[in-house]
Each structure stands twice: as structure tokens, then as C-alpha cells.
Amino acid sequence: MSHAVTEAPGQPARPQGKPALSEGKKAERKLGLLLCAPAALVMLAVTGYPIIYSIWLSLQRYDLRFPDERQFVGLDNYVAVLSNSYWWTAFGTTMFITVVSVAIELVLGMALALIMHRTLVGRGLVRTVTLIPYGIVTVVAAFSWFYAWTPETGYLANALAGDGAPLTEQWPSLWIIILAEVWKTTPFMALLLMAGLALVPDDLLKAASVDGANAWQRFSKVMVPVMKPAILVALLFRTLDAFRVFDNIFVLTNGANDTGSVSMQTYNNLIKGLNLGIGSAMAVLIFVTVALIAFIFIKVFGTAAPGSDQGSKR
Amino acid sequence: MAIGGAVTPGRKAKWAIIDIIVVVYALVPVLWIVSLSFKTKDTLADGNFIPRDWTLQNYADIFATDEFIRPLINSLGISIIATLIAVVLGMMAAYAIARLDFPGKKALVGVSLLIAMFPQISLVTPLFNIERELGLFDTWPGLILPYITFALPLAIYTLSAFFREIPWELEKAAKMDGATPGQAFWKVIAPLAAPGVFTTAILVFIFCWNDFLFAISLTSTEASRTVPAALSFFTGTSQFEDPTGTISAAAVVITIPIILFVLFFQRRIVAGLTSGAVKG
Numbered sequence A: 001m002s003h004a005v006t007e008a009p010g011q012p013a014r015p016q017g018k019p020a021l022s023e024g025k026k027a028e029r030k031l032g033l034l035l036c037a038p039a040a041l042v043m044l045a046v047t048g049y050p051i052i053y054s055i056w057l058s059l060q061r062y063d064l065r066f067p068d069e070r071q072f073v074g075l076d077n078y079v080a081v082l083s084n085s086y087w088w089t090a091f092g093t094t095m096f097i098t099v100v101s102v103a104i105e106l107v108l109g110m111a112l113a114l115i116m117h118r119t120l121v122g123r124g125l126v127r128t129v130t131l132i133p134y135g136i137v138t139v140v141a142a143f144s145w146f147y148a149w150t151p152e153t154g155y156l157a158n159a160l161a162g163d164g165a166p167l168t169e170q171w172p173s174l175w176i177i178i179l180a181e182v183w184k185t186t187p188f189m190a191l192l193l194m195a196g197l198a199l200v201p202d203d204l205l206k207a208a209s210v211d212g213a214n215a216w217q218r219f220s221k222v223m224v225p226v227m228k229p230a231i232l233v234a235l236l237f238r239t240l241d242a243f244r245v246f247d248n249i250f251v252l253t254n255g256a257n258d259t260g261s262v263s264m265q266t267y268n269n270l271i272k273g274l275n276l277g278i279g280s281a282m283a284v285l286i287f288v289t290v291a292l293i294a295f296i297f298i299k300v301f302g303t304a305a306p307g308s309d310q311g312s313k314r
Numbered sequence B: 001m002a003i004g005g006a007v008t009p010g011r012k013a014k015w016a017i018i019d020i021i022v023v024v025y026a027l028v029p030v031l032w033i034v035s036l037s038f039k040t041k042d043t044l045a046d047g048n049f050i051p052r053d054w055t056l057q058n059y060a061d062i063f064a065t066d067e068f069i070r071p072l073i074n075s076l077g078i079s080i081i082a083t084l085i086a087v088v089l090g091m092m093a094a095y096a097i098a099r100l101d102f103p104g105k106k107a108l109v110g111v112s113l114l115i116a117m118f119p120q121i122s123l124v125t126p127l128f129n130i131e132r133e134l135g136l137f138d139t140w141p142g143l144i145l146p147y148i149t150f151a152l153p154l155a156i157y158t159l160s161a162f163f164r165e166i167p168w169e170l171e172k173a174a175k176m177d178g179a180t181p182g183q184a185f186w187k188v189i190a191p192l193a194a195p196g197v198f199t200t201a202i203l204v205f206i207f208c209w210n211d212f213l214f215a216i217s218l219t220s221t222e223a224s225r226t227v228p229a230a231l232s233f234f235t236g237t238s239q240f241e242d243p244t245g246t247i248s249a250a251a252v253v254i255t256i257p258i259i260l261f262v263l264f265f266q267r268r269i270v271a272g273l274t275s276g277a278v279k280g
Helices: A003-010 A023-058 A076-082 A085-118 A123-135 A138-148 A155-160 A170-197 A202-210 A215-243 A247-252 A262-273 A276-300 B009-038 B057-062 B066-099 B105-116 B121-134 B140-163 B168-176 B181-210 B213-217 B227-231 B244-277
Strands: none
Touching (some): A023 B066, A023 B140, A023 B181, A076 A276, A085 A123, A085 A170, A085 A215, A085 A262, A085 B009, A123 B244, A138 A155, A138 A170, A138 A247, A138 B009, A138 B244, A170 B009, A170 B244, A202 A215, A215 A276, A247 A262, A262 A276, A262 B121, A262 B213, B057 B244, B066 B105, B066 B140, B066 B227, B066 B244, B105 B140, B121 B140, B140 B213, B140 B244, B168 B181, B181 B244, B213 B227, B227 B244
């Protein structure tokens, strides 16, 4: 990743550069490429190559416990995964957690954004404490929830769960996972939404108020339309992030009682099964699902990817 | 912003109550793990939110064992190195994106966006095998590399948003005085960009400090296991002991840096998180 490596590919392009380019322009282009090359190389080397490699692995029978039986099997691994009920259970669980937690986060995040934006007292305090769930290590928060819901040890289990052990049953576990996800990521959602709130002109709100709009009308007819791009970006980011859910499930239930996500299943398959072929097929399927979600957001809802038009600005 | 006389004591009180709700929401889970970490072994399972008997024993226990100290050193070393590299590479790329005209700029922005959304689990299986073959499995670089990669989009977005607000004319003036574009970057823009760079470094550090998935998949021993991963292997001082107290104490220790960042740099973190997300 040193400069010496990156300089080489930049050089050959220069002689055939358009003759109209001035010395300054040429130097600028060269510097631009040089400055970006290290970051681009690292990102491509660590994501681009492995994803292509995992497509290749996914077409093979490749189990580290039986390395000699490695052979090309075409789409067999995909057939094996897609016809497996565990995979679809994990997929359904992941989708459920994603949709429910993002929906709750949107409502709570909007409320929190309005509070941070408009509160008359303690604005600094509210913003500071809000950042704690955002910054805290997910595993730490997950342990806090885990012990809170452990019978006898936990204040929540004792107060709310009676004699039961909520983390040993499927539905209570799922709701606790969602609770942990929502607690941790609502502040991030709120911060993104607050940035959108800042774009709503005060004059517009005052004008609406003068015209007799009540608080709800000002919110739904003035704020939300102006904030729409920010809302969509926040939803896109959080949806893709929620789909990766892993840490909370690992600590809270370790995937027991059908509470595992697709990430959990891929991890278990790798660490416990050491089956690289099947694991890679799962990796590719998750990648394709995430790409589809992003595609739907960008094409159907018209989410402007952040930064997409920043580049062309200058 | 408060508008003149509209602020009545009643409205203030209403907001104060709402503020308190937010504070409770944010702090209760944190205070609970803090409380557990101070409980004695006998009272750990009593379910009281506030400890009846206070003790520092859990902290003494974790700092007496390599089971915690090694991962703590790993976490610090790996996160700091990954942050430094990601911020330097991100600075270079963000400067180019914000200030220079060159082919492939859109592609770079697009690629970093893709990586920001990338499902990390998709990399775990292939990286596991690649790192095994390259001898990077269970080493510091084996974690630093993926951390840099996933931190770079964050660094590039945040930094280019900050860089765009730096007065452009100063760089021109420096160039007129005979500075090369490189000199203009390091001597003029870099000092002006320092606050933005610092903010980005905090965000990137929090990201690396937080990671669990890579840490648990790409490590197997204390040679490189970080604290979040090590926590899930904690067994307490002896194998048959309930690790609740020690896990809580370790959890509190790795939360301290986050609390310090949040307390001292709240404004910057909020600015950094919001600037990258919404294009100006």
C-alpha cells in the first residue's frame, strides 16, 4: 500500500493524455489519482477480491475437515442452502428483526431528533447522553440486556417475566433482540434525521403556522416532505445495517430456539462446520439480498445515495 | 432556537421532563452493567438495580489475569493502528475528492458507498480462508486490514464534508507563493482540517473498538483476540465460577473510552455524524 506501488499504474496513462490539458491540469489529475490510489487499493483488495473468491468457493465442495474431497460441484451448494429449512427460518427471522426494529427506530428516532433539535433546556445534555448508546460497544450493551433478562439476576426479568426465562423462548427472545437493537441504534437514526431537520426553514414553519396549520400538519405537510431525502438515507443505512444483525443475537441467545439470523448461520457454518463451500454460498446469497434491498431503495424510492452528487460538484 | 418571550416556565418544565425521559432511556442499561460490576459474589443474583454490597473485587480479578489484559492490549493496539492508517488514507482520498478534478472520482465515491453497505458476514468465510493461507489468521494485521477497509468509507465521507468547508482561496494563495499542490495540502490545508480529522479519528476508533464479527471469526487465541470477542469466552477466575461479575467489570472498562469521547467531544461527534450523511 505504499506510494511506490501506486505510482506505477498512474504513469503510463500520461503520455497519451489529451493534448489540450495544461501542465497544471495534468498535475492535478495525477495528484488526484495518486491520493486516491491507496484507499481504493485497500478497499478493493479486502472486499473485491474476497467476494469474487467466495463466488468461486461457493461452486465447490470444500470442507476443511475433508480437504481431499474438494471438487467443483456447480450450483449444488446453492441448492443445498436454498432447500434447507434452517436457512429460511434464519432468513425469516432476520427479515422480521430488520423490518420491526427499523420501523420502531424511525418513529423513536424522529421523536428523539425533534427533542434534540427543539428542546429549550439541556440541549447539550440530551445530545451527550444520546451518543452513549451509539458509541457503546454492542457486545457490552448486549450483556447488559442479557443479565437484565436473566431470571433472578435481572431487574427486568424479576419485574416483568414472572417465573419464566424469556431468553429461552422464541418470541420473547426475538422481542428482546429487537429491544437491544432499537436501544443501540435509535440515536444514530435520530442524528441522521436531525441533520434533515436542520434543513427545514424556520420561515416555512412560521408561515404554515400563520396559515392555521396545527402541530401535526406542520410536521406531516411541511417537515416530512423537506426531510424526505434524509429520511430515506437513514432508512437505507439502518435497513442494511439491521440485516447484518449478529452481535446482539450471539450474546443474547446464541441463535437458540430459532432466533438466529443469516449472519449467525453463516458464522456457525464456518466456525463449527468448517464448510467453506456452503459458507461461501450463504455469503453470496446475503450479498445478493443486500444488493437487492439497496437497489429497491435507490430505484423505487429514489433514495439519493449520500455523496453520489458530491463528486460531480467540483 | 428560543424565540424571545415564548419561553414560559411551563414550557421549560415540559421540556425538562422530556429530557429526563431521554436521559433515563440512554443511561439505564449502562448503569445496570456498572451496578453488576460492583456487586459482590453473594449479591450478584439478587436482581437489585443498586448493589447492596459494594466491592472492587471484580475489577481486581480481571486486571489480575491475562484473559483480560492481553485482549485489552490487542483492542487498543489494533484500533489505534487501524484508525491512524484509515484516517491518513482517507485524508488523501477525501482531499482529492473535495478539491481536485480527476478521472475515476465518481467510481471511488461509488465504491466506498458500496462498502459502507456491504454485509460484513459475506467477507468472513472467504477472508478466513485467505488469511489462513497467507498466515494472517489470528494476527493483528489480520484484523487491522478489514477494519481499515470498512472504516475508509466513513473516513472519506466525513473528511470530504469537512474539507469542502475549508477556505479554498488560502490554498490558491499558497500556490501563487510557489507551493506545489502537495505542499499546499500538507502546509495549508492540513492544519485547517485538523478538527475534522480529529473528529473522523474518533468515529473510526469507535467503529474499530466496537467490532465483534471480525474479531470473533478471524482470531482464535489471545494473540489477537480483542475485548468484545474475549468477553464471550470469559469463564471467571476459576472455571466453575459464574463470570457475570468479571464480564460486567470488563464491559465497563471498555466503555470508559467511549464515555470520555462522548463527554468531551459531543459537539464534534454530532457534527461529524451529520455532515457525512446529508449533502450540503
